Amino acid sequence: MDLAELNRVAKALVAPGKGVLAADESAGTVKKRFDVIGVECTEDTRRDYRELLFRSRGMANISGVILFDETIRQKAKDGTPLVKIIEAAGTLPGIKVDKGVKPLPFCPGEVITEGLDGLGERLAEYRGLGAKFAKWRAVIDIGAGIPSYACVNANAHALARYAALCQSEDIVPIVEPEVLMDGEHDIDRCADVTEFVLKTVYEQLYYARVKLEGTVLKPNMVVPGKKSAKQASVAEVAEKTLRVLKECVPAAVPGVAFLSGGQSDVDATARLDAINKSGGLPWKVSFSFSRALQAAPQKAWSGRLENVAAAQAVFAHRARMNGLASLGEWKPELEQAA
Ligand code: 13P
Numbered sequence: 001m002d003l004a005e006l007n008r009v010a011k012a013l014v015a016p017g018k019g020v021l022a023a024d025e026s027a028g029t030v031k032k033r034f035d036v037i038g039v040e041c042t043e044d045t046r047r048d049y050r051e052l053l054f055r056s057r058g059m060a061n062i063s064g065v066i067l068f069d070e071t072i073r074q075k076a077k078d079g080t081p082l083v084k085i086i087e088a089a090g091t092l093p094g095i096k097v098d099k100g101v102k103p104l105p106f107c108p109g110e111v112i113t114e115g116l117d118g119l120g121e122r123l124a125e126y127r128g129l130g131a132k133f134a135k136w137r138a139v140i141d142i143g144a145g146i147p148s149y150a151c152v153n154a155n156a157h158a159l160a161r162y163a164a165l166c167q168s169e170d171i172v173p174i175v176e177p178e179v180l181m182d183g184e185h186d187i188d189r190c191a192d193v194t195e196f197v198l199k200t201v202y203e204q205l206y207y208a209r210v211k212l213e214g215t216v217l218k219p220n221m222v223v224p225g226k227k228s229a230k231q232a233s234v235a236e237v238a239e240k241t242l243r244v245l246k247e248c249v250p251a252a253v254p255g256v257a258f259l260s261g262g263q264s265d266v267d268a269t270a271r272l273d274a275i276n277k278s279g280g281l282p283w284k285v286s287f288s289f290s291r292a293l294q295a296a297p298q299k300a301w302s303g304r305l306e307n308v309a310a311a312q313a314v315f316a317h318r319a320r321m322n323g324l325a326s327l328g329e330w331k332p333e334l335e336q337a338a
Contacts, residue, residue, distance in 0.1 A: 001167050006214025007254065009132050009172045011284075012092060013216050014255030017323040018063035019287035020174075022259070023050055023294070024096035024135060026068060033294075039303035043070070051076045051085070052301060052308050053294075058316030059089035061323035066094045066135050066174070066288070072126065083130040094133040094174070095126045097162070101139050110151040113138050116161050123169040133172035135218070136162040140179045142193050142225065156200040160208035167214055174257070174288065176218035177201050181261050183225035187232045191222045191240050198248035212252040218288045219245070220261050221271055234267075238274035242281070251282035258285075260292030265318060266335055268292035269325045276328030286326040293318050 013020055025033065030049075031041035039045055050071055053059075065086050072095055074082050083093045099115035113136065123134065138155035140147045159175050166173035177197045179190060198219065205212065222241040224232050232240075245256060260268040268289060275285055287293075296318055301311035324330040 001211070002170050003211055003214055005170060006167060006172050006211070009092065010214055010216050010254040013064045013133060013172070013174075014257060014284035014286045014326075015063050016284075017327055018061055019289070019322055019326055020064045020066060020094070020257050021053065021062045021293055021319075022066045022135070022288050022290035023053065023071065024066040024068045025290065026100070027070065033298060034303075037298055037302045045303065046070070047074050047082075048077070049298070049301065051082065052311055053297065053315055054082060054085045054089065056312035056315045058312065058319035059086075059091050061319035062089070062091050064092040064094050064133060066096055067131075068096055072129050072131065087130065092132045093130045094135060095131040096137075097122060097126070097134045098136040104151055104154060107146075107148050107151050109141060109143060109146055110148060111139050111141075112151070112154050113158055116158060116165075119162065119165050120169065123166060123171055127169055127171055131171060133174060133216070134162075134166050135174040135176055137176040137178055140177060140193065140197055142179065142183050142185045142189060147193060147197070152197055152200050156197070156204040159201055160204035160210060163205060163210045163215060164208040167210060172214055172216065173210070174216045174218050175201065175205070176259065178259055178261065179220045181220065181223050181226055181263070184227045184229075185225040186228050186230050187222060187224040187236065187240055190220075190224065191244050194220060194222055195244045195247055198244065202248060202250065212250055213254065215253060216255045216257055217249055217253055218257050218259055221258055221263070223261075223263065226262065234270045234274050237271045238278060241271070242275055242278060249283065253283050255284040255286060257288035260287070260289040263292060265292045265296055269318075269321045269330055270332070272322065273325035273328055273330035276326060279328065284326075287322045289322065293322065
């Protein structure tokens with residue numbers, strides 16, 4: 001393991017004014033997104049759409065792109081590998097390596113992320129294809145009587161096994177324990193569960209001998225459930241998110257890059273900005289968004305060649321807004337200027 005190199009890549013992922021584009025949706029998830037904009041989901045349309053993003057000037061604010069297995073092997077329309085287009089933009093290619101979730105036995109309503117078998121060999125291959133970092137997502141739901149210790153512990157253990165395998169292949173693990181924002185729970189319940197999950201994850205990373213200097217954490221923000229009657233202000237989300245992170249995330253971790261998790265584009269940006277405006281944080285705090293970066297350009301594109309330039313501009317705007325938020329320099333007025 002080359003810890004200096006892992007640390008260099010981890011820091012690059014949260015470089016000032018930049019964050020990660022999560023473009024690692026499985027073909028099934030892309031189909032769901034394309035259905036909304038009335039676009040047929042084929043290998044070519046998935047390629048055309050992602051090529052549009054990777055060739056946008058918005059990449060100036062993107063430190064790394066998380067790819068799906070299909071995409072890391074895919075070529076642009078002109079035959080250039082998509083990985084080369086990403087590298088030419090000065091951005092690091094990464095890869096999603098988990099194989100999705102399955103029901104966790106004897107834990108109704110809870111899931112476990114699979115994909116550890118053969119992972120060492122897959123990582124070595126992905127490294128050869130250009131991947132400098134990887135992602136594994138654990139999913140924790142909040143509901144009556146859940147999450148259980150069994151679920152949190154099993155998922156944290158899998159995340160730690162994944163992270164250790166990544167580091168032994170000189171790939172930076174993005175460690176993603178996502179506490180979902182579905183449900184009716186209030187923000188304090190989200191804070192309690194997120195704290196439980198993060199404490200368990202860092203305990204398991206320690207037992208697995210993972211070097212935190214060569215990792216990035218991708219957590220949820222602390223927010224109320226979407227169906228909660230009590231929504232929260234930007235200031236409350238920032239304050240409660242930071243309180244939990246400071247309780248749980250060691251200062252050796254170079255960066256925290258939030259997932260967007262179903263928040264609106266501007267909510268995700270405003271909350272990230274408020275977190276950074278508080279200042280004095282032990283880690284860099286940035287973004288690793290899929291929906292909050294892609295919903296707007298997807299709509300602008302709607303599968304039409306004549307919309308490509310407009311969609312690229314919309315993506316560049318969201319990337320710039322989030323880049324500013326990662327510095328605590330975003331302002332609501334800048335959204336109107338788009
Ligand atoms: P969202 O930003 O849409 O939550 O996706 C981030 C991600 O990579 C989920 O694994």
